[in-house]
Amino acid sequence: MNKYDLIVIGAGPGGYIAAERAGHEGLKVLIIEKENLGGVCTNWGCIPTKSLLNSSKLYKKALHSEEFGVSAENVVFSLEKAMAHKQDTIDTLRKGIAYLMKMNKVDVIMAEAEVIAADTVLADGKTYSCDNLIIATGSTAFVPPIPGADLPHVLDNKGILAVDKLPGNLVIIGGGVIGVEFASFFSNIGVKVSVVEMMDEIIPLMDADFTKALRKNLSKVDFHLKARVTKIDGTKVYFEKDGVETALDADMVLMSVGRRPITMGLEKIGVDVAPQGIRVDEQMKTNLPGVYAIGDVNGKSLLAHSASRMAEVAVNTILGKQDCMRYAAVPWAVYTDPEAAGCGLTEKDAKEQGYNVKTASSQMRANGRFLAEMGKKAPGMCKLVVDDDSGEILGVHLLGSYSSEIIHSAAVMLEMELRVQDVKEIIFPHPSISEIIKDTLWGL
């Protein structure tokens, strides 16, 4: 009874997809989750942040749609109700995952797992053996050694998603995707927000033209770049920039400086663990036969959808099917207000990789639907990065409304290695903001 074809540790978007796919293929599968089905993504990441960001965007629209013919009075944002909806969304999705496990005959244990050997796992006091083991334990927020980082009003992504009162002043330490999304949410609903970032720009994966535009359009957020937080002292956050120390008021602090893989001490059983995560090959295989590592824990691509694809690759490999993980066409989206999204290389990356780069950019305000729905003053742009020798599209970058729902087509284009000429012959629906890709590309 305790012998499985596959044991999966961690039920996030890597783990539960692996279990579902493997169960669907007839493998006997056990998944072990220490906290909640769905992992960080469903419970304290992608989903709750998108739920709250959407609520804040609805609030902003209810306040500011006079231009479009809609006025309202006494517009109120209820944190309690927005949080309740967020929780309801999470609960529904968790139930959905439980249902998927059941449908695919996957056994589920809610407990902390301990890996005894490559084929032996301990959970809830019992021992389970397996032919294959997938480590999908994810990552956790990194807390840097800053004095005051352990104060009760200093929260990570988990903590800030559980607040029941809005802060007056919020300081966000770290201007990556998580930090900037929370900055957008809290500033949309009227909280004074500052972001302190050590690097010279926010969101490293974004094209430089876009980070600048995004910061400009998050106009109510104070960004402090190249700034290092030195201490948190009561309701003051101190940072140093160009040798000058400044204090910011903060009755709440969000710590979002990075993520650390949860590697469970696997080096003890001989797994090759690097600082950024468990080392894997293109099939998600670790150095130990039958042991795979997918998702944040391998540090290759800290995105939920990368984890899910890695899950498929690992399961296909276990099943003896040819598959491999490719990173050239992984899209990403930031659900700020305005949204941003991208897929493939930035101009800088492409040049560094030695391509003969050609780019084209255009403004969304020339797009019919964008003008109709967002007006003349809303921010929006598209930039394409192309290999001028082959005509192949290397990168697609978007800022503005709907970007997150448009960008998947770039994943299709890049994965299929389409050239500019191929896309010129494709018909995009009018009027849609997606047309911006075709319109930008036309001049190339």
Add this chain to the structure above:
Amino acid sequence: MNKYDLIVIGAGPGGYIAAERAGHEGLKVLIIEKENLGGVCTNWGCIPTKSLLNSSKLYKKALHSEEFGVSAENVVFSLEKAMAHKQDTIDTLRKGIAYLMKMNKVDVIMAEAEVIAADTVLADGKTYSCDNLIIATGSTAFVPPIPGADLPHVLDNKGILAVDKLPGNLVIIGGGVIGVEFASFFSNIGVKVSVVEMMDEIIPLMDADFTKALRKNLSKVDFHLKARVTKIDGTKVYFEKDGVETALDADMVLMSVGRRPITMGLEKIGVDVAPQGIRVDEQMKTNLPGVYAIGDVNGKSLLAHSASRMAEVAVNTILGKQDCMRYAAVPWAVYTDPEAAGCGLTEKDAKEQGYNVKTASSQMRANGRFLAEMGKKAPGMCKLVVDDDSGEILGVHLLGSYSSEIIHSAAVMLEMELRVQDVKEIIFPHPSISEIIKDTLWGL
């Protein structure tokens, strides 16, 4: 001075794109437009309807976002302001087209054109000659011979976009895209709307599963199918269904039963004109050498983006470049509330064409972003039509939020003849509603 490489008649999304592309390639181009740059699409079609529909969706959201934490009082829809924004959008886009003409050195004459011969056009009292002629005159609303159809409160798409007062009761004759979009707009802002349609279902290009769901979700609209309007008498619209006559109250009537090509009497100079439009081949060539017909006037695909692509094909043909118009991957979208969109074959079409059809469907409420932004009760679904022999994707059909911005990827997939397996290996961003395509496809 009056000799051109190319004369284009009509400055809609077919004509102005043809002029822009040809001018960009160095041809000496004249475009002649009798009314407004942008044609029906910009002035009385795609753009103004999307502007108004968006305003009505903002109104509905301002009224009904309590679930998401946003409440408001005294929410008011101002038709005057919504119409002013709509007009501002139109004006901006017209200016944009004028600018594009100027940038590409295209001469513009605002006048009615008369074609004297395949190489001779009369406009504004002057004669112009050309090597190539593109007819892009579009279509106009068809007025059926129903008694009372000429009453002043019976409007077409042009008339209804200029109203300055909301009707109490609106009857829409014809349940195609135009009729149903106006039904969605007016019912969203509180007008009592009835749609009377002769056929057994609304919107012919939509999969049968979707038309039913769309009607159900336009819950405040009364649909009368298989119903033939017999007369309009004052504020009563009479229709006959199953031998029974019924009268509907209507202080405004929208006539949207179909479109007729504007063929300018071209048969007089020997152009082959069929009832549905000017006959053309895959390069948009008519039977007369040097004469092309693009867009609604050829009756092949009455969509703005089809017209634009036909423009490119015609211009490339003129330039001696290989190109041809394909219709298998033309996406379409209906911007109702909820939206619907599709690309490629419906299940019925595919079966009729002899494919060994396999389909897969799924509900959007299993999608994380959809749940977070729309809640559990909102309608949304995806259906894929696949050739079970080759695995090729034949059709993608969507109903629900963001459908119109997602569907362009289906155009990429279909144009590139992707198989199910190809798309399985593509990474879609999480959380996005676009993932529904991948999730639906997974089971295939």
